Amino acid sequence: MNASLIDLKTERNRRDPNPDQIIIAGAGIAGLTLALALSAKGFPVQIFEKSATLAEAGAGVQLSPNATRILQRLCVLDQLTPSSVEPQAICLADGSSGEMLLSLDVGHVARTRWGSPYIVCHRADLQNALLEQARSQPNIAIQLQSAVTQYKPDADGIIVRVQYHDRIEEHRGALLVGADGVWSNMRTAMSDMERARYTSTIAWRSTIAADQLPKSFTSLLPQGINVVAWVGSNAHLVAYPIRSGEMFNFIAVAPDRQGGRRWDAGAVPETPSQNFIREFNLWHPGIRDIMLAGRPWTSWPLFEQRKCRYRIKDRLVLIGDAAHAMTPYAAQGAAMAIEDAWALASALGENIAAWPSALDAFDKTRSKRIKAVVRRGAMNQLAYHAKGPIAMARNMIMRKRPAEKFIEGLDWLYGYDGQI
Template identity: 40%
Template sequence: MRETQSRQVVIAGAGVAGLTAALAFAERGYSVKLFEQAQHLEAVGAGIQLSPNATRILRQLGVLDRLMPNAVRPEAVVLKDAATLRELARVPLGHAAETRWGAPYLVAHRADLQAALMQRAAERPEIELVTGARVGSAATGPHGITATIESAGTTVETAAFLLIGADGVWSSVREKLARKEADFVRSRFSGELAWRATVGAGSPAGQAFAAVGAPYCVTAFLHPGFHMVAYPVRRGTAFNLAAFTKGERIAEGWSGHANPASFACAMRGTAPALVRLAGEAAPWTAWPIHTVEQRRWTTREGIALIGDAAHAMTPFAAQGAAMAIEDAATLAGFVAASPADLEGALAAWEQARRPRVAQVARRGAINRLAWHAAGPVAMARNLFLAMRSSEKLTADLDWLYGWRMPDGGAR
């Protein structure tokens, strides 16, 4: 394999996963070509929570300082009963989180995170970003990978030793692998819809949230039919609202259309002030929550899937972005640590990541059950939370937020 090709990485997708991977490989001296099929990068999903396991990596990559001016460091995660608005539990964040876990817990607008990643990527001469281009196919051989790039009606080929599919839950890279190998699977609709809205802090909706929530916290309202998470973004000038209900499958994408009556129905029995907030925040944008079963993420020939392309999960642990960031950084670390054995490096990376991602997915499933509990189960949940101190609730998260890069994935 030619030396230039042996140091060339091709990445499909310029979202959080792809940009983080580009930076992580560039930090280790690799040349990166990053292809994004959209003509203009658009941040979807509105708000995003970044726990210390993610911000620690962003700091190492030189991204955190660019994000901080537009992010918010919430004081706590607060759980409230949606029917009574009674506080059920509080997990301190803010300075306490940074002291305990060595990095801040942040909430931000996804566009601000993407802008910070883009700014840092633009400073790295090793990274070439091409928009309006997609990876159409990839041929593997003894000398690496030849990726076919489709752009503006033309097709060109580019050679690399590693192709990374960072193109999200509806990954075209994974789709092509799934057509050939049973170990790669398509995404599956989870039966859940997410509803989102971003409202100005001074708007009627913002004032309605301030009356029922904790403006400088991440507030989760729990109810058998749905739950809603709200927190400040854009330096506190706006609030991100995200609600989750069961629902029928709608068109794939981040800006789908669903019957708002189903949202209103799910909110039956909630506090009038919370219903008023939902009304003031309208119109809500719905999107279907799809998941990807954890099967296989890499090939022997040099293709790797990261983030949602590999293992999209429900958002109930607020770890989707964090897992993508961890994937990207650790993949670069494992590959750089074994430059003469790409196959072994990819296998070792996947083996190391699987238990971690599975544990996070289980935490999300437990949260979903607890937050939508009803009757005696809800009573037991409330009693458990009442008896568990903030210190113990915080300690329960050490395994998640205190995670650090393994030795094999260190710089």
């Protein structure tokens, strides 16, 4: 059932122990981070999550300094550190020859230049660290198997109808935040809001134990602990260690040659199709071997929002993928959700009465930021998937341009503080 306006004549079982609470729909990375950031400001928070258990989909996630800086402030980074990996460098290589084109020393530079580490981890480990911290806060309540289905703003706040597995209740809060992902009920409830657009591209994900990697693939890895992206015609492959280095995470992005994906299709474990394998047929043998070794791969159709929408109406605001689903070419999806959460709490300050101006400032600042990140992702996509003369020019530039110039080009992204 989509969220919609409540008919107040049908209200029942309303529970509003604290009408100044902020209600969050969704207990993913965005929702949990927001709860912690609001809790630190003294706000009571109620999270409703439709799933019966919290299990983050996907596998690995890259967290650049603009995200880890916030996690450190929320006392989450230290809990995440034991299971995460801090790579020494981000490397780009040619997928056909295996030649290393560029290596950026993020391990050292992240801490000294941007003031916070660059780490990679399993998404479930990130969510578990956020959840553990949230459950330790007395002013955060988390309710599973509960979906926000309707809402009604009024002069004193917002009334939210929640569908539990066995009953319906209504709750009152000061604000409702939709942090319910790319297929957000909060977003699609509005008639003028577009659905996420399918990009006709799939991110195939897999994990392999580090001691089970084919030798033909390990011969391609540069020395040390690194994030490596192999780039090629219409596709690219990213690999990095997770789970304290015991596992390797793989993400292969390639066109969907079959088509016919549902707009709301999620992750599906499956054996790679011949079309998927064919995209990498002319790549280095080590890459082809990893495609076969990674069975099953999980296909994750890539969707995006052409228009970022944070401020919806009245007391409803969106964050994370609900506001701006984006493709992974800038590796900033999780980071933008974390930034959103911190920025919204920062804008609200400690005075909920100032919410109209706070949400306006949040919307303006974050929309500008997201547009810049989306532009960087589009630029990366063109570079990663280039072919022919353009690919040759890309390789030449990466070989000859000093790494320091590439580092300087990341200051605006990784050095961002997120305050409003």
